[in-house]
Amino acid sequence: MTNTIEINNLTKYYGKSRGIIDVSFTVEEGEIFGFIGPNGAGKSTTIRTLLALIYPTSGSASIFGMDCIKDAPEIAKRVGYLPSEVFYYDGMKVKDLLNYSASFYKKDCSKRMKELAGRLDLDLNRKIDDLSFGNKKKVGIVQGLLHSPDLIILDEPTLGLDPLMQQIFFDLIREENERGATVLMSSHILNEVQRICSRVAIIKDGKIIKLEKISTLQETSYKRFKIETQDKLPDDTFQIDGVSDMKIADNTFSFIYRGDINLIVSRIASHKITNLWADEPDLEEIFLHYYSKEV
């Protein structure tokens, strides 16, 4: 399988402050690749370098086998990009902006544009200024997909979309992927990446700390448990491998767990509990308690 994106030792410093350091990974043709990390880890820096919005301090990256800086306009013909921030030109209607966007590509995009707008329930005749954040985001989605790109780059795409729209959005991305498009998507929400991606790169403090298949990530899924018991239990009741960030207050145990959930369940079963929470920990927590040790 050929690589759509190849990143080699990409480094970017903003003056003296760190952007990304020695980032290397490849995205294979036809896959949906997740790029996750806490805020400020360097996701956007990497993506913006790929798009030639910023220039690397050292290292290089190629897309479709072309240099991402030198051949940027050529690459851009086949790339669709959805920035994390919404944008608008003063006084422009949705369809004006989309037509403007389409005018850069040498193909007829009008059919696809209408189709996408319909799917996302987006009114083409509204002024962009008057749209809500979520609707502006939709304009961005249509703009990024209307030319049926071979590579779709998404920077925190679901920010500001309600759950229903997120679902439609992920369906769209999956369809694009089935059509043959490669997808690179950044996010700080693990759950979101797990839903759609086949592989992920995890970035922290500007460095890639892990490349994993999503299946591996799911096997070692993380849960935050909070267990309230009727009686005061010994502090080491839930002391098993994979537990960390243990906090004990009166009758309440709170911890993050990575491993076989049945082990926890069997421990719980032998005690009388009054309340139980099992949540997805946010990525920050996971990083703090697992990946930080592995660096």
Next chain:
Amino acid sequence: MNVFRQEIKMNLKITFLWILVLCTLGLIFLSFFPLIQTDMKIFLKLMDNFPPALKAVMGIVSETFSTPLGYYSFALTFVILSGAIQAMNLGVGIISKETRDKTADFLLTKPISRRGILHAKISASVALLAMTGLVYSVFIGFIIRAFASGDFDVRIYILLSVTIFISQIIFYSIGLLVSVAARKIKAVLPVSLSIVFFFYALSAFAVTSESDKLRFFTPFQYFKPEYIIQNGSYETAYLITGIVIVIVSVLASYVWFCKKDVHSV
């Protein structure tokens, strides 16, 4: 071509507004001419009491003030000042607007090179400024000819009118460079007004100073109407200085813009 068209579309309304402002300004000044002309002797005497510096800043030259074009050059000072603000706004806004409205990510990830974007934007601005100068000059030209009754040198008038356009291009190129060099400009008007009035203030120093050297530092002093009226030509040294400023600013803008990191806001 699409970027060019888009730029024209986005700036057309404001350009029409500026044309209206310039024409109104010119018209107001000219409408006083018949009045002043009838009492020219009194008026000239009155003006002799003006401090020479004030007269110089306002572009009043007693010797030619009684002729239509001489009087017009007094109005021209203010037209050029307004035109400079228009051009500076256009220059400062052209790149900074994209970062402010977060449209830079949109435009710069399209299949067009940064050089191509700048080409299109600059061409659109020059077209808009040329249109401004042309519409204004033709309109005011007809008005003056109506007043002047035969006493109207078209060649001189064209030379005078073209200085509006050249001055605008100089200010535009300076604004462009500022726009490209700045990381983010929150609002265009305060920036462009400060730059223009800085040069205008410098202009006041330049006319009152003994030496001509200061004139090189402010584009407002590159084209003295009285020189043009007397000699039927521009002062070469200043014309060249102006052209050099434009070339250097534009080239620097290209180099800078093509190397610039475009940050998300």
